[in-house]
Amino acid sequence: MMVIGDAAGLVDPLWGGGIGYAIRSGRTAGRTAVKAFDQQDFSKGFLKGYEVGWGNSQDGRSLQRSRILSRMLLGLSTVDRDVYIRFQGSVMRFGSSRVLSAIRKIMDAISARPPATTQ
Numbered sequence: 001m002m003v004i005g006d007a008a009g010l011v012d013p014l015w016g017g018g019i020g021y022a023i024r025s026g027r028t029a030g031r032t033a034v035k036a037f038d039q040q041d042f043s044k045g046f047l048k049g050y051e052v053g054w055g056n057s058q059d060g061r062s063l064q065r066s067r068i069l070s071r072m073l074l075g076l077s078t079v080d081r082d083v084y085i086r087f088q089g090s091v092m093r094f095g096s097s098r099v100l101s102a103i104r105k106i107m108d109a110i111s112a113r114p115p116a117t118t119q
């Protein structure tokens with residue numbers, strides 16, 4: 001079985017967006033289903049290709065970053081969370097591309113680490 005969209009938990013925990021993830025995970029699952037049909041292999045191992053492919057995709061990595069960030073934000077005090085969000089907002093408005101690129105690199109490094117616990 002392949003699960004997509006909201007049913008698979010593919011919703012950004014920070015902003016609540018899930019329409020794009022639902023569409024693109026459905027497309028990825030559909031492609032995997034076509035391959036499974038071509039090869040007449042509907043085993044769990046074959047269908048797992050969808051999950052692995054999704055996890056490695058830009059969407060999968062972006063969602064992983066949001067999950068990590070939301071866990072970090074939940075661990076902060078209300079004051080620190082407010083400071084972070086204001087900082088992030090300022091960077092978005094006035095920040096140089098170098099600052100944004102550094103933040104992106106940090107987030108990429110964080111999301112490249114294996115998760116401490118699986119969900």
Ligand SMILES: Cc1cc2nc3c(=O)[nH]c(=O)nc-3n(C[C@H](O)[C@H](O)[C@H](O)COP(=O)(O)OP(=O)(O)OC[C@H]3O[C@@H](n4cnc5c(N)ncnc54)[C@H](O)[C@@H]3O)c2cc1C
Nearest residue numbers: 004005006007008010011012016017018019020021022023
């Ligand atoms: C108030 C609100 C605002 C949102 N705003 C945004 C936004 O601005 N941008 C964004 O990207 N995302 C937004 N989202 C999230 C987005 O709506 C979902 O992530 C997205 O619709 C998920 O698509 P889906 O196909 O996985 O599930 P759904 O859109 O929920 O589709 C599932 C469908 O399956 C049907 N169904 C359920 N059970 C059965 C059954 N047993 N048999 C047959 N059919 C069944 C349901 O009726 C439904 O039509 C919002 C969500 C909410 C609640």
